[in-house]
Amino acid sequence: MHTTLIDAATLALHAADPKWVILDCRHDLLNPAFGREAFAAGHIPGAQFASIDDDLSGPKTGTGSTFLGRHPLPERAALVQALRRFGIDDDSQVVAYDAQGGMYAARLWWLLRWIGHQAVAVLDGGLPAWQAAGQPVTAEPAPQRSAGGIAERPSLTRTVSVDDVVANLGTQDFTVVDARASDRFRGENETIDPVGGHIPGAKNRFFKDNLGADGKFKPAAQLKEDFAPLFASPAAAVMQCGSGVTACHNLLALEVAGLPGAALYPGSWSEWCAAPERPVATGA
Structure with missing residues (x-):
């Protein structure tokens, strides 16, 4: 089980393992379309795109139109449903990556821990490290995966309001x-x-x-x-x-x-x- 970081060589050994789920979290605060465009241009084979705005955040306003910030936490049930769409099960090893030093991949790492999933790691060095190791990228769409069955468990994290x-x-x-x-x-x-x-x-x-x-x-x-x-x-x-x-x-x-x-x-x-x-x- 990998719970913090994983290197490119280790990921390459398991990239085709059906129990491993690879998620591309690239994003740009000033250009919301960047992540999807970058993913379409080239990504780790088998990876799926996880949107910071659409998949990993909730509505910006709460009760009474109270502003909750630019990227509020999603509702836990909504997050579980998004993770199931990616094919994540309770025994899945999840690997998140970006091309910005982990600044966005770490959000997915934390969210999975928030719902109690421990087997999640960030690709150390991200896509640049993957490519520097001579590993391939592809523009082919990610293969369709069956829906996962990940369930919410006691949180491994803490928050303050x-x-x-x-x-x-x-x-x-x-x-x-x-x-x-x-x-x-x-x-x-x-x-x-x-x-x-x-x-x-x-x-x-x-x-x-x-x-x-x-x-x-x-x-x-x-x-x-x-x-x-x-x-x-x-x-x-x-x-x-x-x-x-x-x-x-x-x-x-x-x-x-x-x-x-x-x-x-x-x-x-x-x-x-x-x-x-x-x-x-x-x-x-």
């Missing part, structure tokens, strides 16, 4: 760690964040800092050392980002480092800044 984060401004029971780039954290990138800044008291850990120069995750010991100054323990840490997607990259890195137990704030900055009464900090 926006109300929890508001309350924490006073209690400081946990440390919020923001996975966005430093310019977005400081409030200097209006293209992506029309309302710039960060949650007061949050610390910045850009998700790309989890990767080495080769685009693969740093060794566990290095990741553990990198995260050490940010919080006292993972149980007292909450990961967030712009919309709850790249925060999962930090959560994956923590698992690789042997530091499990941190929570996700799914609504993240896009939900937080939508209500003017919530305070905003700017600068470093």
Whole structure:
């Protein structure tokens, strides 16, 4: 069972195994059509496309038209149905990949753990690592798979709500760690964040800092050392980002480092800044 990362060589050995399900999670925040177009142009043989917007997120508004962020969590039942359409069973080994260092594949990794499925891993280095290893890509449509029977089980993850984060401004029971780039954290990138800044008291850990120069995750010991100054323990840490997607990259890195137990704030900055009464900090 692979539960965090998998390398290209290992995936190649099992790519044709009917018990393995490979999902392409490529995406672009500024171009929603990018993922499907990239998949159609070339993907790992046997892979299926999983849309961040359509398959791995829920409606942006909740009760009373409350804005829940750009990529809210899907309803658990809806997620299970989407995963069954991909042919995922309770005993399936799922492998997620993208071409952006795992920033989107980690969302699928986290969601499967959210519904209690442990056998899910991210392809370390993504599609570039696959191709660098001499493995093929194809533009052929993915073969039709029979519907899977994956069932929801007790969650392997934790979440906090926006109300929890508001309350924490006073209690400081946990440390919020923001996975966005430093310019977005400081409030200097209006293209992506029309309302710039960060949650007061949050610390910045850009998700790309989890990767080495080769685009693969740093060794566990290095990741553990990198995260050490940010919080006292993972149980007292909450990961967030712009919309709850790249925060999962930090959560994956923590698992690789042997530091499990941190929570996700799914609504993240896009939900937080939508209500003017919530305070905003700017600068470093």
